[in-house]
Amino acid sequence: xxxxVQAAAAPVDERLLRTSPLRRVLGRPELGAxxxxxxxxxxxxxxxxxxxxxxxxxxxxxAASTIGIMAVxxxxxxxxxxxxxxxxxxxxxxxxxxxMFSYQMTANVWVGVGVSLLVTLAVGxxxxxxxxxxxxxxxxxTLGTYLMxxxxxxxxxKLISDTVSTKTIADMEGFPEAKAVFASTLTVGGVNFKITxxxxxxxxxxASWILLRTRVGNWIFAVGGNEAAARAVGVPVRATxxxxxxxxxxxxxxxGQHLLFSYDVVQSGEGVGNELIYIxxxxxxxxLITGGYGSAVGSxxxxxxxxxxxxxxxxxxxxxDWFKFFLGAMLLLATLxxxxxxxxxEATK
Amino acid sequence: MTTATEPTAERxxxxxxxxxxxxxxxxxxxxxxxxxVSLQARAGEIxxxxxxxxxxxxxxxxxxxxLHGHDAGSFRIDGEETRLAGPRAALDRGIxxxxxxxxxxxxxxxxxxxxxxxxxxxxxxPLRRMDVEFMRRTAHAELRRMGIDLxxxxxxxxxxxxxxxxxVAIARAxxxxxxxxxxxxPTAALGVKQSGVVLKYVAAARDAGLAVVFITHNPHHAYxxxxxxxxxxxxxxxxxxxxxxxxLDELTRQMAGGDELDDLRxxxxxxxxxxPPVTADADEGRPRS
Ligand SMILES: Nc1ncnc2c1ncn2[C@@H]1O[C@H](COP(=O)(O)OP(=O)(O)OP(=O)(O)O)[C@@H](O)[C@H]1O
Ligand SMILES: [Mg+2]
Numbered sequence: 001x002x003x004x005v006q007a008a009a010a011p012v013d014e015r016l017l018r019t020s021p022l023r024r025v026l027g028r029p030e031l032g033a034x035x036x037x038x039x040x041x042x043x044x045x046x047x048x049x050x051x052x053x054x055x056x057x058x059x060x061x062x063a064a065s066t067i068g069i070m071a072v073x074x075x076x077x078x079x080x081x082x083x084x085x086x087x088x089x090x091x092x093x094x095x096x097x098x099x100m101f102s103y104q105m106t107a108n109v110w111v112g113v114g115v116s117l118l119v120t121l122a123v124g125x126x127x128x129x130x131x132x133x134x135x136x137x138x139x140x141x142t143l144g145t146y147l148m149x150x151x152x153x154x155x156x157x158k159l160i161s162d163t164v165s166t167k168t169i170a171d172m173e174g175f176p177e178a179k180a181v182f183a184s185t186l187t188v189g190g191v192n193f194k195i196t197x198x199x200x201x202x203x204x205x206x207a208s209w210i211l212l213r214t215r216v217g218n219w220i221f222a223v224g225g226n227e228a229a230a231r232a233v234g235v236p237v238r239a240t241x242x243x244x245x246x247x248x249x250x251x252x253x254x255x256g257q258h259l260l261f262s263y264d265v266v267q268s269g270e271g272v273g274n275e276l277i278y279i280x281x282x283x284x285x286x287x288l289i290t291g292g293y294g295s296a297v298g299s300x301x302x303x304x305x306x307x308x309x310x311x312x313x314x315x316x317x318x319x320x321d322w323f324k325f326f327l328g329a330m331l332l333l334a335t336l337x338x339x340x341x342x343x344x345x346e347a348t349k
Numbered sequence: 350m351t352t353a354t355e356p357t358a359e360r361x362x363x364x365x366x367x368x369x370x371x372x373x374x375x376x377x378x379x380x381x382x383x384x385x386v387s388l389q390a391r392a393g394e395i396x397x398x399x400x401x402x403x404x405x406x407x408x409x410x411x412x413x414x415x416l417h418g419h420d421a422g423s424f425r426i427d428g429e430e431t432r433l434a435g436p437r438a439a440l441d442r443g444i445x446x447x448x449x450x451x452x453x454x455x456x457x458x459x460x461x462x463x464x465x466x467x468x469x470x471x472x473x474x475p476l477r478r479m480d481v482e483f484m485r486r487t488a489h490a491e492l493r494r495m496g497i498d499l500x501x502x503x504x505x506x507x508x509x510x511x512x513x514x515x516x517v518a519i520a521r522a523x524x525x526x527x528x529x530x531x532x533x534x535p536t537a538a539l540g541v542k543q544s545g546v547v548l549k550y551v552a553a554a555r556d557a558g559l560a561v562v563f564i565t566h567n568p569h570h571a572y573x574x575x576x577x578x579x580x581x582x583x584x585x586x587x588x589x590x591x592x593x594x595x596x597l598d599e600l601t602r603q604m605a606g607g608d609e610l611d612d613l614r615x616x617x618x619x620x621x622x623x624x625p626p627v628t629a630d631a632d633e634g635r636p637r638s
Contacts, residue, residue: 209478213478213479213481214470214477214478214479215468215470215479217479218457218461218464218465218468218479219465219466221454221456221457221461222454222457222461222465222466225454225455225456225457226453226454226455229448229453229454229465230454230465230466231436232414232416232436232446232448233436233440233465233466233467234435234436234437234440234466234467235465235466236437288456292454292455292456292457293456
């Protein structure tokens with residue numbers, strides 16, 4: 001095809017020196033987070049005697065997984081250049097829909113779980129559709145969704161249950177099976193692990209696969225890095241963005257079902273503020289807040305830092321209030337480190 | 350990848366130009382960006398579109414590349430009246446565009462940029478994936494063919510020079526079998542040497558049988574490679590010439606606004622005296638060219 005355009009005998013110079021492994025490592029988006037995670041780990045290993053116990057590590061992993069499940073698609077969305085402020089309360093919405101639909105309409109929880117999936121995906125599609133239609137900033141669109149969901153979570157729950165929490169569904173058909181899928185505990189070598197850790201790993205693997213190896217992954221980087229250029233070469237920008245929001249919704253559904261089947265009732269006011277934690281995990285994990293750069297694995301490391309810090313403070317028997325301080329400091333440090341690393345990587349090209 | 354779009358110089362060297370605009374107009378709300386502009390792009394020819402800033406050059410190519418629809422006039426591809434649904438539709442008809450400013454995604458590696466939007470895949474079902482090895486190898490080979498020898502196709506394309514980026518964009522258009530190559534001021538931000546490199550590949554694309562639409566506001570660059578020249582001025586046609594019909598000097602003069610330039614020269618050639626004279630005799634006694 002292209003044989004026709006021949007450059008006038010380009011002098012072949014073999015400058016193909018393999019880039020040094022160090023530079024390759026420095027170029028990874030998750031480097032800052034990994035360094036931070038090691039530092040936090042070492043810190044709490046010394047500060048809290050019980051931190052290194054297998055049971056403690058499993059607690060840390062559980063805390064990390066509940067954040068990580070959401071941080072993965074939120075990171076992909078951020079790479080695609082957008083935010084989702086409704087992600088935290090959408091988890092609660094998903095749990096509420098599942099619980100209340102099952103309770104009111106049927107005798108089997110799986111029906112509610114299925115309806116919840118549809119409703120949650122519809123909210124994600126709504127976010128994406130509004131964004132691509134109106135071209136308003138995603139900050140505004142999802143802030144609107146966030147507020148509407150908070151209102152609906154409380155409003156519908158009070159309307160249907162007369163209180164702010166749902167009625168228990170623990171005695172309903174299908175509950176044990178659903179609990180096994182979304183909220184069971186697995187014992188490996190004498191240590192108990194929550195099944196959310198498996199969901200989290202699965203999401204990391206699938207998201208990394210999509211991002212690094214598929215066409216869609218290429219499109220995600222492109223719509224976040226330069227939307228106009230992506231559109232001009234024929235990338236389906238709208239579909240990509242709507243798909244990213246639906247990915248967040250899918251993870252919100254998994255998280256929501258976990259929430260429901262862990263406790264069998266749902267508090268309708270939950271989830272507010274979590275959206276920022278997901279974003280923080282993604283940013284600590286090396287996602288560029290302006291889009292076009294980042295990784296799913298990075299967001300997982302960000303979530304791990306989050307889990308280690310929140311539980312480490314408890315193991316060290318400190319005032320838990322310090323947790324927020326740690327998280328803030330971590331966010332600043334990680335962002336600075338990422339910034340510095342990227343500058344270095346680009347300078348030494 | 351690309352299927353129905355191999356360069357078919359034989360088929361189209363006949364009468365119908367690959368792309369033809371006739372009396373095309375375009376309005377942005379109440380802004381008249383283009384009015385009654387005509388243009389033909391034929392295989393193996395370079396059609397230059399010249400005009401000042403804001404003359405409507407970019408608007409013209411956005412119509413050809415499917416980003417905007419036209420509001421009046423007719424737009425034909427292969428002699429057939431067309432309205433493109435979007436950039437993808439233009440690409441499918443073999444029209445590839447290299448934009449002034451939105452050619453690439455700076456933070457993405459070169460190889461990902463090279464195949465963006467048309468990534469080759471292998472495997473099926475959920476295992477369907479980009480053929481990364483092929484993409485890297487091909488991007489490297491195609492760029493080397495154009496004289497850009499990258500140390501690393503993994504480097505972000507934003508770290509290449511402006512000329513190299515333009516060449517990457519041209520190389521990818523040619524690789525994907527474009528029949529019509531539209532270039533929006535590819536030499537605008539480049540130095541002399543880099544412009545030369547880009548112009549060489551513009552000519553190479555023409556020799557490969559592509560129809561090239563080359564937008565520029567530099568008449569020297571246009572005259573080096575162009576076969577036809579369309580002059581735009583404030584959204585309207587200010588002239589249409591073939592290479593035989595015009596000299597570089599005349600092209601430069603018309604492009605710069607001809608008489609307006611003479612007036613400008615008068616204005617700028619103020620006497621060296623300290624106080625700028627306001628009387629009419631200021632012009633007298635000075636050498637005129
Ligand atoms: N989206 C838009 N909305 C309103 N007016 C526009 C829009 N795009 C372009 N214009 C106007 O249309 C006219 C032509 O613009 P265009 O970008 O085509 O010029 P150009 O010849 O490419 O200029 P340059 O040499 O600076 O690139 C200008 O007056 C510009 O202000
Ligand atoms: Mg322009």
